[in-house]
Structures are given as structure tokens and as C-alpha cells.
Amino acid sequence: MHIVVCVCQVPDPQAPAGSFYVDEAAMEPRWSPAAQPLLSTFDLHAVEAAACLKEAHGATVTALTVAGPEAEPGLRRALAAGCDQAVRVAPPAGAGHDRLAIAHSLAAAIRTLPPADLVLCGRIAAGWDMGHVPAMLAEVLGFPYASPVTAIEARDDGASVELRRLTVDGYEVVHADLPLVAAVSNEINEPRYPTMRSVLDAQRATITVADGAVAADATAARLTALRPRDLSAECELIDGETAEDRGMALAAVMHERGFV
Amino acid sequence: MTGAIPPCQVAVVLASPADPVASAQLLATARRLATVAGTGVFALVTGGEGAPHPDATGADAIVRFATACDVTDPESLLHAAHEVVLRARPRVLLFAHDAAGREVAPRLAARLGAPVITDCVDAHIDAAGTLTAIRPCFSAKALSDWSVPAPHLAIVTLRRDASPGEAASAASPPPDGGLVLPSAPAPRLRVIERHAPPPGELQLEAAEIVVAAGRGVGSRQDFQTAIANGLAKDLGAAFGGSRGAVDLGIVPQELQIGLTGRVVSPRVYIAVGLSGAPQHMAGCSGARTIIAVNTDPRAPIFGYAHLGVVGDYRAVLPSLASELRRLAPAR
Numbered sequence A: 001m002h003i004v005v006c007v008c009q010v011p012d013p014q015a016p017a018g019s020f021y022v023d024e025a026a027m028e029p030r031w032s033p034a035a036q037p038l039l040s041t042f043d044l045h046a047v048e049a050a051a052c053l054k055e056a057h058g059a060t061v062t063a064l065t066v067a068g069p070e071a072e073p074g075l076r077r078a079l080a081a082g083c084d085q086a087v088r089v090a091p092p093a094g095a096g097h098d099r100l101a102i103a104h105s106l107a108a109a110i111r112t113l114p115p116a117d118l119v120l121c122g123r124i125a126a127g128w129d130m131g132h133v134p135a136m137l138a139e140v141l142g143f144p145y146a147s148p149v150t151a152i153e154a155r156d157d158g159a160s161v162e163l164r165r166l167t168v169d170g171y172e173v174v175h176a177d178l179p180l181v182a183a184v185s186n187e188i189n190e191p192r193y194p195t196m197r198s199v200l201d202a203q204r205a206t207i208t209v210a211d212g213a214v215a216a217d218a219t220a221a222r223l224t225a226l227r228p229r230d231l232s233a234e235c236e237l238i239d240g241e242t243a244e245d246r247g248m249a250l251a252a253v254m255h256e257r258g259f260v
Numbered sequence B: 001m002t003g004a005i006p007p008c009q010v011a012v013v014l015a016s017p018a019d020p021v022a023s024a025q026l027l028a029t030a031r032r033l034a035t036v037a038g039t040g041v042f043a044l045v046t047g048g049e050g051a052p053h054p055d056a057t058g059a060d061a062i063v064r065f066a067t068a069c070d071v072t073d074p075e076s077l078l079h080a081a082h083e084v085v086l087r088a089r090p091r092v093l094l095f096a097h098d099a100a101g102r103e104v105a106p107r108l109a110a111r112l113g114a115p116v117i118t119d120c121v122d123a124h125i126d127a128a129g130t131l132t133a134i135r136p137c138f139s140a141k142a143l144s145d146w147s148v149p150a151p152h153l154a155i156v157t158l159r160r161d162a163s164p165g166e167a168a169s170a171a172s173p174p175p176d177g178g179l180v181l182p183s184a185p186a187p188r189l190r191v192i193e194r195h196a197p198p199p200g201e202l203q204l205e206a207a208e209i210v211v212a213a214g215r216g217v218g219s220r221q222d223f224q225t226a227i228a229n230g231l232a233k234d235l236g237a238a239f240g241g242s243r244g245a246v247d248l249g250i251v252p253q254e255l256q257i258g259l260t261g262r263v264v265s266p267r268v269y270i271a272v273g274l275s276g277a278p279q280h281m282a283g284c285s286g287a288r289t290i291i292a293v294n295t296d297p298r299a300p301i302f303g304y305a306h307l308g309v310v311g312d313y314r315a316v317l318p319s320l321a322s323e324l325r326r327l328a329p330a331r
């Protein structure tokens, strides 16, 4: 089985709130150095899912990203966590926010590799919060698609998988023939910490750099404004000697203001 | 088979029979867009001929499948929406930003090579016919405007409550538009089992008051005592939780609120033992009043809350609940 895991790096989503701001004139987000670039959390879960399938059934796992050289630490993280090889494709010129151009670039790269049986992605990357790429990639490749996936097991026939996908109010158990694109959610596993040995090996590994020959699509929606949104509120702290007193005082305020 | 659907319209996909409010909001937004654009609205419903479907009042016409399709299967919905675009050539295609919309909109965009804007809180069309949709990003810490010029198709998913209070004005259900779509091809994914808990008494999105539990609640049992059978019950509130709470099994996954969970905009949101991570706040930033209970006075949640109590919820909630009962015994 050949598993391709599509990954990307994002500024640390857990960085303190003050580390993010908006450059309105440039219509771009900015981060202070506190928000270090990391492999996107859901992508780490996708890498772990691939590593587990590889351990259980044998597989070759390729980590793939469409990004500049600054994304290579993320690929090395994926290598350390169980991927066998890593491919970086330069982003299509002028892609801007065009997720379909990214999907086309990923698909073009996947077609140059040995045939992929399973393509795994994280369900969304923190940032622009679109989560479009996995679904678009499935369409571009012509593969069926499952998301958000919280369990995946290869079936005995070697040509299909059993997976769980979340629904609005629960989950479904689904059988899918391979090839398939699956976008995974965090419930699927607990990503392992790479061993020192695997980190060192990953540092020495060669990352294949491919040319992103796909041109951006002119029809994408155009970003025309980006502005910060101040969600902060003036918090009125409830006074009281003990926690019980404060609970009672809160009740009085809620009652008085007609919240209940 | 075509005929009754004039071109240049706003099409609405009504696929969630369980959420009439979301349908009504979609239709109202569609009507507003169509009025500016000087065209009409048609609704794509996924029940077969004669089958029950979401209320499409506010649309000018209905388009439906020839036979019933499984509305919970994104692939058949994708097929239907694709057919609609090919046959009726709408200018705007609106979906609810629910599980189906999240998946189908980008897939359809890829299939058609069309622009897609998801999770929008508002959309409008200007005199030149340019559609602009507004969506939160960076965990709701920013708002972005995206536009698609005429005459290109724009695929848009709208967040529920995007325009609260908006309601369609037309009184009578629309006639069948005469366009009947062929049935969807056999799905490529085979659903073997479905697990859905019995529908709760209160739908999270429809609730006036939501009590949200975080990792700090500690255990499922404590949650049951203090929240499910305690404060939330007393208030007639719906409840959910943060990812921290879901990870600990305090609340089930389907009740996760946030960027990768459900989005709520109640009148009052009571956050108990949750730190206020931006990805969580992305799911409740529409709440009118946020009340936080947290032991840590420096927890980020106090930066979002309008009212805050510093303290152990195990002490705060029981006294809060009993005092509320005393003040409003009628409940």
C-alpha cells in the first residue's frame, strides 16, 4: 500500500492571543515570533494514522507539501513520525488564496509518485480556516472522499478500508474501496513523540523538491478586505468572600439583567 | 425537462430537514441577494417527488430529485447540486454551513472550477453584480471579504444565525419549478452502521442559553451532576463542551463547540472550566453575553467574557443554581 500524507505548516495555533495581528493595508495576517511555525495539528494526526497503518499492514508513506523551503522542518517532523519519504512542491505562481490551485499542485505531484492507494490529510489547518484542500483534492484526483475521519482500518482484501466519519449528531461506519482521500480529525489517534533516533535520521534525509508546474486558477474568489475583529470584552468580575458567595452574587446579577 | 427556471438566479440547497431555522435564514439571504440582482430564488430539495422536504417558503420554485436521495450522503447531494448548476446556471449557489455544506461546497467548486467562499456570516451583491461574502478567519480573530464578479457562479456556505431575525416574507410554499433531476449514481462509500444518540431535548444551535464545559470540569460524572442535571437543567439550557472536555470524555464529540465543532450564538453562554482558546471561541463568538467560571484569574476566557467568577465551579455552580431557583421559583 502506498499512502500519501498531505501536510502543511502553520504558525503555532496555541500561541498567545497577542501574537497575532492583521496588516489591513496588505490584507495579510502577521505573527510575532512567539507563534513558531509547526506542522498543522490535524496533519500530525494524519501522519500518525499512516504510521499505524504501515505498522499493521506494511505500507510506504510519502509526506507531501506544496510550500516554499520554509516548510521543510514540517516535512522532517513528518519523516521523524513515520513517513518514509518527503516531497515538497513549490507553490504555483500567483496562487494567492486559491485552494483549488493547491489541490491541483498536490494532485499533479501525486500522479508523479507510485500510484497512491490512500491519501490522508488533516481536516483543516489553523489560519484562514477554510479546510477546502482535502475535498478539492479528492475531486481533482477523482477519488471518493471521507471526512472528518476518526478511525481507519485496512480490510483483509487489501483493496478497501473501514472507517468512521463524524456526522452532525454522531458517527458512521463506512466501507470504502481504495483509492480514497480521507481527511482526519484529532479523535483518530494520539500522535507519538518521535524518538531522538528518528529525529536525527529525519534531519539527514533528502527532501525531494518538485516543480509546481500548475498555474493558478483566475476564477478563485478574490480577497478584498481583511480586518481584525476584536472579540475581547470588558469583564465584570463578581465579588464575594467565598466561591459560594460569588456564585450567589452571579445569580443575582443574571436575574436582575433578565438573563434567565 | 428544463424550462421553468430562468437563468441568473439564486439557488438554495435545502438539505437539512431537521433545521428549519437554518433553511429559513438561507432563503431569506437568497431573497435579499436576488432582489438586488433582479432575479428569483429557487430551492433544491432532496426528497423525491411527493416526499416531505424542508419548508421552501420564500423561494419562487422548487427543484427536486426524481427519486428520493439520501440527504445524509454528501456524494448524492454533490451530484444534485452539480446537476442544478449545469442545467439552471444560477449566479449564486447557497448552502448551509453544516456537515454536508462543508464537504459539498469545495468539492463542487473543484468539479466546476468555480469560486467558493465558506462559513460566511453575510453576503451581498452590489450594483455591478459583484458578490461579496464575509467570513471569519484566524479563529474568528479577523474578518475577511471575498468577492466574485458577475457573471461568474459563486458557491457560498452560510453559517447559521448569519443574519439573525431575517425571515422570508412570502407566505405560500413555492410551486414545483418543473426541473426534475435524475437520481444520484450509487454512492462510492457504503455506510455500514449509523450511530446517533437520541436527539436531545434542545438543539444546541437553537438554544437561548448554552452551558459549555471544559477540561477543568474534570469528569463526566461531575459534569452530569453539576451541569447536565444541575445548572443546565435548571436554566432549560443546552450544553456542550470544549475539545479539552471532549478529549476527557466529559461531553460526547458531537457536542464540541468551536472551529472544528458546532457554532452557537445563544443569548447567554456560560463557559465552565474552559480556558478560552481562540479555536473554541470561534464557535461561540456570536453569543450576546458570555459568562465565565474559572479558577485561574489569568485564563484567556476572562478576556472574552462579560461576566466572570473566579473560583472552583464545584462551589460556584451549586450556589448559583440554588440562588437562581430561589430568585425565580416559578421555573
Ligand SMILES: Cc1cc2nc3c(=O)[nH]c(=O)nc-3n(C[C@H](O)[C@H](O)[C@H](O)COP(=O)(O)OP(=O)(O)OC[C@H]3O[C@@H](n4cnc5c(N)ncnc54)[C@H](O)[C@@H]3O)c2cc1C
Pocket: A013, A014, A041, A042, A124, A125, A126, B213, B214, B215, B216, B217, B241, B242, B243, B244, B245, B256, B257, B258, B259, B260, B261, B262, B272, B273, B274, B275, B276, B277, B278, B279, B280, B283, B293, B294, B295, B296, B299, B311, B312, B313, B314
Ligand atoms: C486547528 C484547531 C482546531 C481546534 N478546534 C477546536 C474546537 O472546535 N473546539 C475547542 O474547544 N477547541 C479546539 N481546539 C483546541 C483548543 O486550541 C484548546 O486546546 C481547547 O479548546 C482547550 O480546551 P479547554 O479550554 O477545555 O482546556 P484547557 O485549556 O486545559 O482549560 C481548562 C481550564 O479549566 C480551568 N479549571 C480547572 N479546574 C477548574 C475548576 N475546578 N473550576 C473552574 N475552572 C477550572 C483551568 O484554569 C483552565 O483555564 C482546536 C485546536 C486547533 C489547533
